[in-house]
Amino acid sequence: DVKVTQSSRYLVKRTGEKVFLECVQDMDHENMFWYRQDPGLGLRLIYFSYDVKMKEKGDIPEGYSVSREKKERFSLILESASTNQTSMYLCASTLGPARGDTQYFGPGTRLTVL
Amino acid sequence: AQKITQTQPGMFVQEKEAVTLDCTYDTSDPSYGLFWYKQPSSGEMIFLIYQGSYDQQNATEGRYSLNFQKARKSANLVISASQLGDSAMYFCAMRELFSGSARQLTFGSGTQLTVLP
Numbered sequence: 309d310v311k312v313t314q315s316s317r318y319l320v321k322r323t324g325e326k327v328f329l330e331c332v333q334d335m336d337h338e339n340m341f342w343y344r345q346d347p348g349l350g351l352r353l354i355y356f357s358y359d360v361k362m363k364e365k366g367d368i369p370e371g372y373s374v375s376r377e378k379k380e381r382f383s384l385i386l387e388s389a390s391t392n393q394t395s396m397y398l399c400a401s402t403l404g405p406a407r408g409d410t411q412y413f414g415p416g417t418r419l420t421v422l
Numbered sequence: 423a424q425k426i427t428q429t430q431p432g433m434f435v436q437e438k439e440a441v442t443l444d445c446t447y448d449t450s451d452p453s454y455g456l457f458w459y460k461q462p463s464s465g466e467m468i469f470l471i472y473q474g475s476y477d478q479q480n481a482t483e484g485r486y487s488l489n490f491q492k493a494r495k496s497a498n499l500v501i502s503a504s505q506l507g508d509s510a511m512y513f514c515a516m517r518e519l520f521s522g523s524a525r526q527l528t529f530g531s532g533t534q535l536t537v538l539p
Contacts, residue, residue, distance in 0.1 A: 317465075351513070351529045366526065398467055409517065410457065411527055413467035 311335065312414035314399050320420045327386040329417050331399030339402040340382035341366075341411060342374065344395040351398065357382055389421045425449065426514050426530035433535050435504045442489070443499040443533045445514030453519040456497040457527065458488065462510040470512075473497060501535075509537045 315330035331340065341356040343366075353366030355374040363374050371393060375383045382401075386393055396418050400411040427446045435441035447456065458470040473481045473488045481488040489498040501508055514530040 350531055351527075353526055356526070396465060398465075400467075409455070410469055410472055412469055413459075416465035416467070418465065 312399060312401055312412055314397075314414040314417050316417050317415060318418050318420075320422065321386075321389050322422050323390060325386075325389050325421075327389045327419070327421075329384040329386075329397055329399075329419070331382045331384070331401075331414055332380055333401040333412075334380065335401070335403065336379065337401035337403060338379075339409070340376065341400040341402075342372075342382070342384045343398045343400065344368070345398060345416075346395050354384065391421050393419065394421045395419060424530075425528045426516055428514055428530035428533050430533045431531075433533055434538055435501075435535065436538050437506060438503055440500060440502045441504055441535065443501070443512050443514075443535065445497045445499065445530060447495050447497060447514075447516050449495075449516065449518050451518040451520050455517045455519075456488070456490070457515040457517070458486070458497075458499045459513045459515060459529075460508075460510045461513065461532070467513070471499070504537045506537050506539060509535060511535075 312333045321327050339358050342354045343351045345351045352368050354372050357363045357376040360379050373385045396416050398416045399414040402409045402411050425448050454475045456473045460468045471481050471483045471486045471488050473490045480490050485502045487500045511532045511534050513532045515527045517527050
């Protein structure tokens, strides 16, 4: 079974703090993704990575950065958290060409910035 | 224009009955994939079923089937024999192979399904 894990289910941080959200997959996937999900706005892609040290911006990269030093781990970084970054963050990875490159998601991290 | 449209914000179904969740899509890409995901209140996005644009037959996965009508650009999810555990938000999504970023999924706004005992 595909397994994607995220470091925290719930996280509370203060404005201005540096925040790290980590995502790990155990299936040797090439591609990994970070989304945020907000009521009324749906899922929006922040960044994705198609290989170690490679990254591409998604639709809403502002205020975020990412790091992929190892194939299995993809980190989302909020350099200086702001209240408008309070959201549900979902990580995903893809198995490959099978099933149209299906994205498998982790359990999500609900981040609250006070 | 919306790429993925789910017109039913909420649906109710009686336990053990079948239910259809609607999804229409818009693309000029000849090669694309359509996906359905389930998101329970816990938040995890669970993959249910996939249909490729060149697939001749409708996809099925257990109690889930995808009613793919290419000419109408619709990809409705059918859940047979609904169970209480099926109560969740359901998202339709599309990946276009040649348009924009080939790796990106575009999601619809979702349908909240409630299964009644």
